[in-house]
Amino acid sequence: MTALAEPEQQTDGGSRAKLVVVGNGMSGARALEEILARGGSELFDITVFGDEPYGNYNRILLSEVLANAAGEAVDNEDADGFDDDELFLNPVDWYTDNGITLHAGVRIVRIDRHAKVVMGDDGSVTGYDTLVLATGSRSFFPPMDGMWASKTDLTPGVFGFRSLDDANGMLEHVADARTAVVIGGGLLGLEAAAGLQAHGLAVHVVHPTEVLMNQQLEASASKVLRSKLEDMGMHMHLGVKTSEILVTDGAVSGVRFTDGSDLDCDMVVVTAGIRPNIGLAVLSGLETQRAIVVDDRMRSVDDDDIFVVGECAQHRGEVYGVVGPLWEQAAVLADVITGADPDAAYHGSRLTTKLKVAGVDVAQMGVKTPERESDEFVQFSETGRGVYQTVIIRDGTLIGATLVGDVSKVAALTQAFDSRSALPEERVKLLFDLGSADDSASAADLPDDTQICNCNGVSKGDLVGCVHDGAETVSACMDATRAGKGCGSCKGLVREVVEAALGGAGAEDPADSYYVPGIPLDKPTLMQEIRAQELKSVSAVFAALAPEGRDDVASKMGLTALLRMMWPDDYVDERDGRFINDRVHANIQRDGTFSVVPRMSGGVTSPDQLRRIADVADKHDIPMVKLTGGQRIDLLGVPKEKLQEVWADLEMPSGWAYGKSFRTVKTCVGTDFCRFGLGDSTRLGIDIEERFKGIEGPAKMKLAVSGCPRNCAESMVKDVGIVAVEGGQWQIYVGGAAGATIRKGDILATVDSHDAAVQLTGRFLQYYREHANWLERTYDFVPRMGLDYLIGVIVDDTEGIAAELDERMQAAVDAYVDPWAADQDEATPGQFHDALPLIPLPQVPVRSSEGAPA
Amino acid sequence: MTASDEAVSVRLGPVDQIPVGEGRAFLVGDEPVAVFRPRSGGLYALRAICPHRGGPLADGLLDGEVVMCPLHNHRFELASGSCVSGGDVDDVAAYSAEDDDGELVVSLVAP
Structure with a gap:
C-alpha cells in the first residue's frame, strides 16, 4: 500500500498549504490537536474561526459550571461563576504557541468552493487548501408562543443550555428565581435540572414521553431513574407538552401545557434537543441530510478538500451528540489530512454514556433493549434502592448494557463492550460478584487474614508476603505457599490477590500454557511432536522434548495419561510414570492404606455381589464399608499388600475410583420401576x-x-x-x-x-x-x-x-483390560510391598455399622 | 548386619528389587527408609515417612532431583531431604545408599 502523499501538503520552500478550521468547539479543537500531533504545524498554515468569543472550552463541564457555582452563588448578585482554567481546553496562548491564527467571534457565512476561500461576517476572505468544518450544533427551540422576545433574542428568563453564555446567563438569573421549568427530560435537561436544584430552585421537568432520557434508556430503567429523581424533590411532568410560555411584563411568568393547565415559574430552560449547524454547508452546496454527509475519511461526499467532524457530521446515517465518537472522528480526519495514514477510515462508534444525574449514576452502552429473539437479556431491578441494571448479549458478545443507581461494574462492562471479549458463562456475573471476591478491587480490599486457599490454609497475607519477598508471577506464589494446590477451586482468587499485590497482571508466566510443567509446549504442539517423533513412553518424551532431556516429577502423570490416550494399543508402559493409585489400582488414603471400589455399573448390584462384598469385608477386617456419592460400595482401609487378595476374593472388576478416568454413571430406576x-x-x-x-x-x-x-x-x-x-x-x-x-x-x-x-x-x-x-x-x-x-x-x-x-x-x-485381573501377578518387583514398614496399618479407626468407632 | 561408627549399615539385597524410576521401603534397624532409583542414575535414601502428614514417600513419583509425597504432593530433594515445595514442612532425614556390585547398602549416616 503506497502512501498518497499530496504534494501541496509537503513543506515546500516555506509555502505551506493552508488549513482552515471553521468552528472552535470541542470537535474543532480536538481535530486541531490531532493534526498538530501528526506534525501538522510543519505541513500547514493553520487558521481557526470560532463564533463564540472564547477559546474552545469543554462543553460537557457546563453542567458543572451551573452546579458548582451553587455553593457560593446563592447570595451573590453578580455570580458569573466560573473562570476555572480547566473549563477551557486550550487557552488563547496555546494558539499562538502553535502558530495558529485564531479569529474568535468571527462567523464564517459562506464557502466559495471554486475559489477555495471562506468569507467571514466581518468581511474577511480567507483562502484554504484544506477546510475542516466543525460547526457543531445548537439548541433546538420548539416553536411556541412566548419563546422569543425578538427575532434573535429569547424572552428574558428563557434559556438554552448549550454555550458558556447560556450557563452564565442562567447563573445570573437563579439568584432571583424560585421555580424553574426544564423543557425536555433528556440527558442535558436532567443535568440542567440538577444544577438548578442545587441553587435552591423548585424544578419541574416537562418531557413529551413517559421515558426520561429516552435516547439512552428504555422504559424500566427510566422509571427507576424517575423515582429516584422524584425522591430528591424534582417534579416530573411526563407525557405532556408545553404549548406556550407565559409572559408577564416582558419576562417569563409560567408555562401552559397542551392539556390547558398552567404552571407558574420564573425561569424556563429549553433542552428539547440539538440541531446540527449546517446552514453554511447548505449555502455552499454540500450534501446535507440531518447533518453534513461524510465518507469514511470524514470528507464531505461532494468535495475532497472539505472535511467535517463532530456533531455537524452525518456518517453512515448516524449523527453523534456525545464526545466519544468525536474523538475517534478527529483522529481519522487528522490521519488523512496529514497523510500520517491516508487510508485511515472511521467505521462509526459504539456509544458509551456515563454520567451522574442529580447524584444518580447512570451508564449506558450499545442497544437499550433486545432486538432479536435470540438476544440474551439479563435484568436486575431493585427499585427500593433505586438500582436497575440490564445487559444484552448477542452470540456471546455484549452488545448493550444499562446501569442506573449502581455503576460499579461499568469498567468491566465497558471493556467487554469495546473489546467484544469473552463473557462469563454465568451472565449474571457481569453485574455481580456473587459473593466471591473475584474482581481485583475486592481482592485488594480483603483483610490480610482472609483465608484464600481453604485446602492448604493460605491467607491473603501469606500471598502478599510472597510478592513482597520477590515473587513475580502467580505460579511462583502458588509454588511457595501451595495456595491453589489442593482442590484448585481458589485459583482464580489466588490470581486476583497476587495480581493486586503485584499492582498489575505481573509477569506472564509462559508455563501457564504448558500441558505439563516440565515440557515447554502446549497440548496441541506436544501432541504433534509426540505423533511426529512417535514417542510412546514417558521417558522418551522427556528425552526428546524436555529441556536438557530432564525428567520432571510433576509432569509424569499428565504425560502417562496423554500417551495412553494417544497410543491405546502400543503405548510403552513405564510404571514409574504412574501415580501410586494407578500403579496399584486403588485410591491411597491418609494412612497409606487404600480404598477398593468394585465396578457396579449404573449403581446396580445383586444379592450375590453383596454377599461376596460382605464376606471380603469380614475376612480382611475392612475398617469401613461405605456407599459413595457415585452409587458404589467402597471398602476402605485395605493395606497395599492385601489388595490382590481382596480383588481375587471379590471376583469383581475394578470400579476405577482412583484414576483420572471415567468413573461412574449414576442412575435412577427409570421406567422399570x-x-x-x-x-x-x-x-x-x-x-x-x-x-x-x-x-x-x-x-x-x-x-x-x-x-x-x-x-x-x-x-x-x-x-x-x-x-x-x-x-x-x-x-x-x-x-x-x-x-x-x-x-x-x-x-x-x-x-x-x-x-x-x-x-x-x-x-x-x-x-x-x-x-x-x-x-x-x-x-x-x-x-x-x-x-x-x-x-x-x-x-x-x-x-x-x-x-x-x-x-x-x-x-x-x-484396548481396555481390567487392571485388577491383569495385576494378579506383580507387574513390577515389590509392586504391592508395604511402603511404611513398622507402622501398623490401618491407622484409621474401624467403624461399625452404627457409625461409631469400634 | 554390620555396624561401624555407631551408624547402622545394612546390606538389603539386590538393587534390582527396586524398579528403575521408583522407590521401595526397607527397615534399617528400627528406621523405615525409602530407597529411590531414579532413571537418571544413582541410589538415594530418605526416611520413609513424610514429615508433613506421615505419607509413604516410597510410593511417591520421582525424577532425577526430588520425590513427591503421594498424599499432598510435598517434594523433597533426593540427595539432601530438603523440602522444596513450600508451606513450612520440615526436611526429611537423608541417608547414604550405595550400589555395591549389584547389592543395595544403606547406612544411617548423611550421604
Whole structure:
C-alpha cells in the first residue's frame, strides 16, 4: 500500500498549504490537536474561526459550571461563576504557541468552493487548501408562543443550555428565581435540572414521553431513574407538552401545557434537543441530510478538500451528540489530512454514556433493549434502592448494557463492550460478584487474614508476603505457599490477590500454557511432536522434548495419561510414570492404606455381589464399608499388600475410583420401576458405563442418567449427564459439576435414541480427552471451548471429525483390560510391598455399622 | 548386619528389587527408609515417612532431583531431604545408599 502523499501538503520552500478550521468547539479543537500531533504545524498554515468569543472550552463541564457555582452563588448578585482554567481546553496562548491564527467571534457565512476561500461576517476572505468544518450544533427551540422576545433574542428568563453564555446567563438569573421549568427530560435537561436544584430552585421537568432520557434508556430503567429523581424533590411532568410560555411584563411568568393547565415559574430552560449547524454547508452546496454527509475519511461526499467532524457530521446515517465518537472522528480526519495514514477510515462508534444525574449514576452502552429473539437479556431491578441494571448479549458478545443507581461494574462492562471479549458463562456475573471476591478491587480490599486457599490454609497475607519477598508471577506464589494446590477451586482468587499485590497482571508466566510443567509446549504442539517423533513412553518424551532431556516429577502423570490416550494399543508402559493409585489400582488414603471400589455399573448390584462384598469385608477386617456419592460400595482401609487378595476374593472388576478416568454413571430406576420414568435410564447408564469403563482422560469423568426431568441422578451437575424427556428423547448435558465448583451443565444435544446418546457421550468424551488441559475438568473445558463450538464439532460435525473421534474412542474401548485381573501377578518387583514398614496399618479407626468407632 | 561408627549399615539385597524410576521401603534397624532409583542414575535414601502428614514417600513419583509425597504432593530433594515445595514442612532425614556390585547398602549416616 503506497502512501498518497499530496504534494501541496509537503513543506515546500516555506509555502505551506493552508488549513482552515471553521468552528472552535470541542470537535474543532480536538481535530486541531490531532493534526498538530501528526506534525501538522510543519505541513500547514493553520487558521481557526470560532463564533463564540472564547477559546474552545469543554462543553460537557457546563453542567458543572451551573452546579458548582451553587455553593457560593446563592447570595451573590453578580455570580458569573466560573473562570476555572480547566473549563477551557486550550487557552488563547496555546494558539499562538502553535502558530495558529485564531479569529474568535468571527462567523464564517459562506464557502466559495471554486475559489477555495471562506468569507467571514466581518468581511474577511480567507483562502484554504484544506477546510475542516466543525460547526457543531445548537439548541433546538420548539416553536411556541412566548419563546422569543425578538427575532434573535429569547424572552428574558428563557434559556438554552448549550454555550458558556447560556450557563452564565442562567447563573445570573437563579439568584432571583424560585421555580424553574426544564423543557425536555433528556440527558442535558436532567443535568440542567440538577444544577438548578442545587441553587435552591423548585424544578419541574416537562418531557413529551413517559421515558426520561429516552435516547439512552428504555422504559424500566427510566422509571427507576424517575423515582429516584422524584425522591430528591424534582417534579416530573411526563407525557405532556408545553404549548406556550407565559409572559408577564416582558419576562417569563409560567408555562401552559397542551392539556390547558398552567404552571407558574420564573425561569424556563429549553433542552428539547440539538440541531446540527449546517446552514453554511447548505449555502455552499454540500450534501446535507440531518447533518453534513461524510465518507469514511470524514470528507464531505461532494468535495475532497472539505472535511467535517463532530456533531455537524452525518456518517453512515448516524449523527453523534456525545464526545466519544468525536474523538475517534478527529483522529481519522487528522490521519488523512496529514497523510500520517491516508487510508485511515472511521467505521462509526459504539456509544458509551456515563454520567451522574442529580447524584444518580447512570451508564449506558450499545442497544437499550433486545432486538432479536435470540438476544440474551439479563435484568436486575431493585427499585427500593433505586438500582436497575440490564445487559444484552448477542452470540456471546455484549452488545448493550444499562446501569442506573449502581455503576460499579461499568469498567468491566465497558471493556467487554469495546473489546467484544469473552463473557462469563454465568451472565449474571457481569453485574455481580456473587459473593466471591473475584474482581481485583475486592481482592485488594480483603483483610490480610482472609483465608484464600481453604485446602492448604493460605491467607491473603501469606500471598502478599510472597510478592513482597520477590515473587513475580502467580505460579511462583502458588509454588511457595501451595495456595491453589489442593482442590484448585481458589485459583482464580489466588490470581486476583497476587495480581493486586503485584499492582498489575505481573509477569506472564509462559508455563501457564504448558500441558505439563516440565515440557515447554502446549497440548496441541506436544501432541504433534509426540505423533511426529512417535514417542510412546514417558521417558522418551522427556528425552526428546524436555529441556536438557530432564525428567520432571510433576509432569509424569499428565504425560502417562496423554500417551495412553494417544497410543491405546502400543503405548510403552513405564510404571514409574504412574501415580501410586494407578500403579496399584486403588485410591491411597491418609494412612497409606487404600480404598477398593468394585465396578457396579449404573449403581446396580445383586444379592450375590453383596454377599461376596460382605464376606471380603469380614475376612480382611475392612475398617469401613461405605456407599459413595457415585452409587458404589467402597471398602476402605485395605493395606497395599492385601489388595490382590481382596480383588481375587471379590471376583469383581475394578470400579476405577482412583484414576483420572471415567468413573461412574449414576442412575435412577427409570421406567422399570418408577411411575414417573420416561426413559430406561438404568439400562442406558449401565450400557454407557460398560462401554467407557476406565477410559483415561485429563481428569476424572463422572456421569449420570436420569429417567425423567425430576432428575434424581443429578444429571445436570455431571461431566456428562443425560435426562429422559417426553417423546422418547434424551437430553445430553455436558460440563456440569457439584464438587469444588458448582456448575449446571449445558445442553449439548437432544437425541431420539439410546444408541445416539451412547455415541454422542463417547464422541464428547473423546474430544475432551484430546483437547482438555491436564486436570481440566469439563466444567472449565466446556466454557473455554464454547458450547456453540462444541455442538458444532460434536453434534453437527462442522469440522468433519466426528467419525474419527468415534473411531479413536472405539480403539480405546477395545484396548481396555481390567487392571485388577491383569495385576494378579506383580507387574513390577515389590509392586504391592508395604511402603511404611513398622507402622501398623490401618491407622484409621474401624467403624461399625452404627457409625461409631469400634 | 554390620555396624561401624555407631551408624547402622545394612546390606538389603539386590538393587534390582527396586524398579528403575521408583522407590521401595526397607527397615534399617528400627528406621523405615525409602530407597529411590531414579532413571537418571544413582541410589538415594530418605526416611520413609513424610514429615508433613506421615505419607509413604516410597510410593511417591520421582525424577532425577526430588520425590513427591503421594498424599499432598510435598517434594523433597533426593540427595539432601530438603523440602522444596513450600508451606513450612520440615526436611526429611537423608541417608547414604550405595550400589555395591549389584547389592543395595544403606547406612544411617548423611550421604
